Amino acid sequence: MYLYWGLAFVGLIITSILVGTITLDSASFDWQLLSQTRIPRTIAIVLSGMSLSVAGVIMQMLANNKFVEPTTTGTVEWAILGMLLLLIFYPQASLTVKLSVSVLFSILGAVSFLLLIKKLHTRSVIMVPLVGIIYAGIIGAVVNFIAYQQDLMQFVWVWIQGDFSMILQGRYELLWIAGLLTLLAYFIADRFTLVGLGKNVATNLGLNYSYVFAIGITLVACIAGITVVIAGVLPFLGLIVPNIVSLYFGDNLRRSIPLIACLGAMLALVCDILARILVHPFEIPVGVIMGVVGSVVFLGLLLRQTRHD
Amino acid sequence: MKKIFLLILTTISLLQITSLQAATTYSPPKKVVSFDLGQIDTLDYLGVPVIGVPKLHTISYLAKFQADKYVNVGSMFEPDFEIVASLEPDLIMLGARTQSKIKMMQSIAPTFDSTVWGNDYLNQFYLITEKTAALVNQSQLAAKALEDIKQQVAMIKANAKKAGKVLFVMTTGGKITVFGPGSRFGWLYNELGFEAAGDDNSLSHHGDPVSFEYLRKVNPDVLMVLDRDIAIGKDTGMAKQLLENDVIKSLKAYHNNKIIMLDGYAWYTVGTGITAMNKTLAQIQEAIAVE
Numbered sequence A: 001m002y003l004y005w006g007l008a009f010v011g012l013i014i015t016s017i018l019v020g021t022i023t024l025d026s027a028s029f030d031w032q033l034l035s036q037t038r039i040p041r042t043i044a045i046v047l048s049g050m051s052l053s054v055a056g057v058i059m060q061m062l063a064n065n066k067f068v069e070p071t072t073t074g075t076v077e078w079a080i081l082g083m084l085l086l087l088i089f090y091p092q093a094s095l096t097v098k099l100s101v102s103v104l105f106s107i108l109g110a111v112s113f114l115l116l117i118k119k120l121h122t123r124s125v126i127m128v129p130l131v132g133i134i135y136a137g138i139i140g141a142v143v144n145f146i147a148y149q150q151d152l153m154q155f156v157w158v159w160i161q162g163d164f165s166m167i168l169q170g171r172y173e174l175l176w177i178a179g180l181l182t183l184l185a186y187f188i189a190d191r192f193t194l195v196g197l198g199k200n201v202a203t204n205l206g207l208n209y210s211y212v213f214a215i216g217i218t219l220v221a222c223i224a225g226i227t228v229v230i231a232g233v234l235p236f237l238g239l240i241v242p243n244i245v246s247l248y249f250g251d252n253l254r255r256s257i258p259l260i261a262c263l264g265a266m267l268a269l270v271c272d273i274l275a276r277i278l279v280h281p282f283e284i285p286v287g288v289i290m291g292v293v294g295s296v297v298f299l300g301l302l303l304r305q306t307r308h309d
Numbered sequence B: 001m002k003k004i005f006l007l008i009l010t011t012i013s014l015l016q017i018t019s020l021q022a023a024t025t026y027s028p029p030k031k032v033v034s035f036d037l038g039q040i041d042t043l044d045y046l047g048v049p050v051i052g053v054p055k056l057h058t059i060s061y062l063a064k065f066q067a068d069k070y071v072n073v074g075s076m077f078e079p080d081f082e083i084v085a086s087l088e089p090d091l092i093m094l095g096a097r098t099q100s101k102i103k104m105m106q107s108i109a110p111t112f113d114s115t116v117w118g119n120d121y122l123n124q125f126y127l128i129t130e131k132t133a134a135l136v137n138q139s140q141l142a143a144k145a146l147e148d149i150k151q152q153v154a155m156i157k158a159n160a161k162k163a164g165k166v167l168f169v170m171t172t173g174g175k176i177t178v179f180g181p182g183s184r185f186g187w188l189y190n191e192l193g194f195e196a197a198g199d200d201n202s203l204s205h206h207g208d209p210v211s212f213e214y215l216r217k218v219n220p221d222v223l224m225v226l227d228r229d230i231a232i233g234k235d236t237g238m239a240k241q242l243l244e245n246d247v248i249k250s251l252k253a254y255h256n257n258k259i260i261m262l263d264g265y266a267w268y269t270v271g272t273g274i275t276a277m278n279k280t281l282a283q284i285q286e287a288i289a290v291e
Helices: A002-018 A031-063 A075-089 A095-118 A127-149 A153-159 A175-187 A189-195 A199-204 A209-231 A237-249 A253-277 A286-308 B002-015 B037-045 B060-066 B081-087 B096-106 B121-135 B139-163 B212-218 B238-242 B264-270 B274-288
Strands: B032-034 B091-094 B111-113 B165-172 B175-179 B208-210 B222-227 B259-261
Touching: A002 A031, A002 A253, A031 A095, A031 A175, A031 A189, A031 A209, A031 A237, A031 A253, A031 B212, A075 A095, A075 A127, A075 A209, A095 A127, A095 A209, A127 A153, A153 B165, A175 A189, A175 A209, A175 A253, A189 A199, A189 A209, A189 A253, A199 A209, A237 A253, A237 A286, A253 A286, B032 B037, B037 B060, B037 B121, B037 B139, B037 B264, B037 B274, B060 B264, B081 B096, B091 B096, B096 B111, B111 B121, B121 B139, B139 B274, B165 B212, B165 B238, B175 B212, B208 B212, B222 B264, B222 B274, B264 B274
Parallel strands: B032 B091, B091 B111, B165 B222, B222 B259
Antiparallel strands: B165 B175, B175 B208
């Protein structure tokens, strides 16, 4: 079974390399095209998809709720706010500065959200993601307000749109950091599984809860911050992929993180290939397609949940 | 008796100045408020003072309107009706960006809709400019300016085909969109005679987003770049950063020095003013000049 999925994954990677505005034919092997745009783009998609999905599942463990992830709980909106302020006050910032600010603000976002839901005493599992969406909306409104005052509205929402069309050799390499963080998450996966059981249970089992919690937030924020700067906002990925994997493989993260990573990468590849094909030779931003696909699946998962309540 | 009655009736209706497409005044309006940057530009060229402008948008070569003697009447999209009313203008001019507010404006003062949109861009521009000039009694000066412009257009048309295939792109927020003959900048191809690279005939007025691969595929002889961010006064440096890469360096246009960074303010923000049109055409002429 894993073999088929593995083959599908490789198949998607190859498709992604082959699909684009320019049709490749075997007669002229255009290495320049491949190395400048196609391969970097494919790698960027795989890394983003992988890391965002894993960031999603870590956040779900931290929040003890299956329906949270960086793009639906305000983390990403905070990152956008940070980048917007950076743009207004220091527009010539280098990429490193941009990434640092983005990560910093993502940490603020993730921490503030998790503190917020600690105050929430509710029996319904749906309240937490709803609060997340509301919180994201509030921060989004702040971003809108500042952008509006600065006459940057159109700019910000184009800028932040998840889109791999501008990925080039030399422009995406810092995404590998997100990839490495995903690997790190895999190595300490067991600890996150314990965190997911709740503070009391985890501490009873000998886990240094605060320490692992802090590492978890840092991982999530770094991944969210880096992907937002390089690829834009890719919504719902961290939400639907872990939930789908969890339906079939349970919540043992040591087992499911590799699967989540692969499925996340594959989903991102499918969305981007569609983005390139649907209005060929032009492109639809991949964030739009992910938003559509993701929200439909999200609704399905929520409805499935409410039937159990 | 009946004849006198009819005479009085017709005189009264003639005297009623209704705010129509072009408000007819018998003496040039003394207090003009304009939301259309193109008309601010034209009126400035014709030497007609304007009392109220949207200061948020008068930058670059219209920066003199930032001075205190001009009143800020809000932005083009959100005009400040109170301030406009308090100025008691004789004439209000507005363009496409403010067109949705025309009814409110008409209740304040006679309003001239100077929108230029869609097909036949240049002819619309000539017509609107002539109307504006007539309103302020500067028809002769305007006619001369338009003659000059028409000559420039003719010269460009004569040389346009030699320039090769032209691709017009707009950059904003780090993304690139392409505008073809069917788009809002289509007059570049349709009326200035340039040959369009690629086969985009979309009618999208925000352009079609493309990747660098598209630029590589189309490989135009001339690449015209409009940085929308600079055009609205927000120099984020992104366009330059965006275009400093290997794909652009592999284009024909790069090697022939035919990547043209257009004067965004004149092209996009102002557009239909005499000075703006002069700048635009001059830049195009210089760009396609054969060395």
